[in-house]
Amino acid sequence: MLPKSIQTAIDALSDLPGIGSRSAERLVFSLLRNQTGLSDRLADSLGKLSESVRECQACHNYCESELCPICQSSREHKRICVVESPIDVLAIEKTHEFKGRYHVLHGVISPMNKVSPDDLRIASLLQRLQASSETEEVILAMSGNVEGEATALYLTDQIHRLTNIKVSRLARGIPSGGDLDYLDVGTLSRALIDRGEV
């Protein structure tokens, strides 16, 4: 019923995570209604994504040159924060609490999804740690789920086997502004065990 070009755009948009076919319909019709050339701007910017973006040779974050701006910067070499994906770098940068460098794994170990350590940027992390004498601490900033925990355990083991660099991980506890009675048992237990004196 719909013109082919509209249907094709709806189908492509609804392949995005979190966008169902109804939202995709609304988005396409609003693009058609839009008079500012947004659809062309969007097409242009999305078309350039895959050709412009590549992985930093050092930390594997997304960038447009051989090294990402952080690896090119003068930020301290003492601490490396290991994250699952480039969007996590963005999240941590927004806190302004971390002055070190990153290493992006591009995934977590997940036997269910057939992701083994060899599919991640783990070998290059270990190589990086062995090559540098400046690194004092590796901060594991994995997600709090089973796969994140398993990846953190695996990394801790590998790093301890090859180097004597300190390995730390993000604190567990109640989120800021979180209501106690909405928290799961695991988080609350962790927060109790790791309680700090004030």
Place this chain on the structure above:
Amino acid sequence: MLPKSIQTAIDALSDLPGIGSRSAERLVFSLLRNQTGLSDRLADSLGKLSESVRECQACHNYCESELCPICQSSREHKRICVVESPIDVLAIEKTHEFKGRYHVLHGVISPMNKVSPDDLRIASLLQRLQASSETEEVILAMSGNVEGEATALYLTDQIHRLTNIKVSRLARGIPSGGDLDYLDVGTLSRALIDRGEV
């Protein structure tokens, strides 16, 4: 901090209605992670939108040729359903309750947003009604808000002035599956006034 091509794509996506900068970030990073060429497919389909899609000469719905498939079809000429926008045609078609033709206004009369009757496809509707001897009924399917009501009133007046075609509008009442205590007073009053014997 982000590579320019990523930031540009985030900015363009967050100009879409209902997509904030955080969702746009997540979408762009998931496009970068996607291995199936979705970003190129999306870029391609959105780029073709503005060049392929135009308005049907008769009903002003979106189409790719001079007349839309519905205007080219053998559907009955007796009833014309007037809607605000092409997405409303889609919504009504999904009900399978309407066998007639459409007329798309591309907006509603709204002095607040400086939209006057001349900015809408109203002249062409009146022309279409005067030119055809087959039309027996015009169904006004505007939204239930103030601007929709005002547009419906204006159209009723114009159509009655020029023709003696019957003008009807969508029924008002409680939505299917709607809880009475969540309904606004206006809808509930209307549903009471228009109650039907069973």
